[in-house]
Amino acid sequence: MEIVHGWRDLVPSQRGAAAAVGAFDGVHRGHQAVIGAARQAAERLSAPLAVVTFEPHPRRWFQPEAAPFRLMSLAQMARAIDGLGVDRLHVLPFDAEMAAMTDEAFARDVLSGGLGLCHAAVGFDFTYGKGRTGSAEGLLRIGQDLGFSVSVTGRMDDASGLKLSSSAVREALAAGDMARATRILGRPFAIEGEVVHGDKRGRTIGVPTANVRMGDYMRPAYGVFATRTRLADGRWIDGVANLGVRPMFETPEPLLEVWLFDFTGDLYGQVVETRLIERLRGEMAFDSLDALKVQIDADAQAARAVLAAPA
Structure with a gap:
């Protein structure tokens, strides 16, 4: 094209x-x-x-x-x-x-x-x-x-009466209803951006993340999502991501922080695209890093189950 x-x-x-x-x-x-x-x-x-x-x-x-x-x-x-x-x-x-x-x-x-x-x-x-x-x-x-x-x-609605419009997509994202957003778009909502350096705290608990700034993207309801990320080389990698400001370690701006399952490598400076498949939960604060790690492991298990389910 x-x-x-x-x-x-x-x-x-x-x-x-x-x-x-x-x-x-x-x-x-x-x-x-x-x-x-x-x-x-x-x-x-x-x-x-x-x-x-x-x-x-x-x-x-x-x-x-x-x-x-x-x-x-x-x-x-x-x-x-x-x-x-x-x-x-x-x-x-x-x-x-x-x-x-x-x-x-x-x-x-x-x-x-x-x-x-x-x-x-x-x-x-x-x-x-x-x-x-x-x-x-x-x-x-x-x-x-x-x-x-x-x-x-003319105005387009699908067979179930779902309005097919950009405003309807934004309403679905604001509600954290990724399935509804996907139905309107015809594909999952995805955030694309350069992988930037974060505070690297995830590495200390065994969950290194690829961090992407949100820029001018619509902010979906903050929380934890099952994801699929397209790397610069075209590979798609399943993962789990936090989108928001992390109440336990608040960030100055919202970030998409993706833990790519079974992946090792340096992605800094590369442009990746992450699809938000399903919102698993809202953001939460934890009393300790150990408690956070337990929840991350539970989130990862939930994300793997979602991503393994038939489309």
Whole structure:
């Protein structure tokens, strides 16, 4: 998959796609339906299939002090979209110029003039332009005037009535309901980051951890999780992790601290991705390191049981 940054001065081979347009944070099953609509248009029009997204997320631009909320990094988004068979990812800078564009200017100058789209697929709640004045229905009209077709995907619920949206994923994570988050996303929620040095206290009790800062990721309910971690070399390693601030040895920032089962090696400086499969319990304080070690052993046993169960 080709990744194209920006929308000006593109070469002809980078223009002319049928594209799904939106923030696509999480690339959940609802987003996948919008991309599916773009795929249908791409096949009908014999055009490349693309996704158009923004970096940073528009919410971060308008609310710089907002609590962390992201469901995935740009790298994770690119991998998820690539896995859907998309030919091209357009990453548009969300900056002062983009924020000030009217809805008509965005459609005219960016979607039509810059990207040369032949089709734009959006979700029912898609808004755009200064003051969010543009709507999915408005884009249908503007697209007709500018010469590109538009499809609008309605609200997506699964067969059980579960809403498929980024806000629903965040609600599930806040509740520690990893199974519900997985159902909406179509994959487990995962945190990716560089392994950093911690206080190395885990080594003293035989449980060395790979520590990753949370950055702008949405904070799930703090606690202990059964995990699967993808290493830089592509291997997946089962484990158990604490996510939070550790009441017994409080950290200045929340960390994901993963004990990788049956693994030895130096991961410092490497980028790993950890899937949170199931929340086993909340964070707890202990009277001693011995008591902590007993609980960690119990957590590890519980995590191994969860990870050994049929999917």
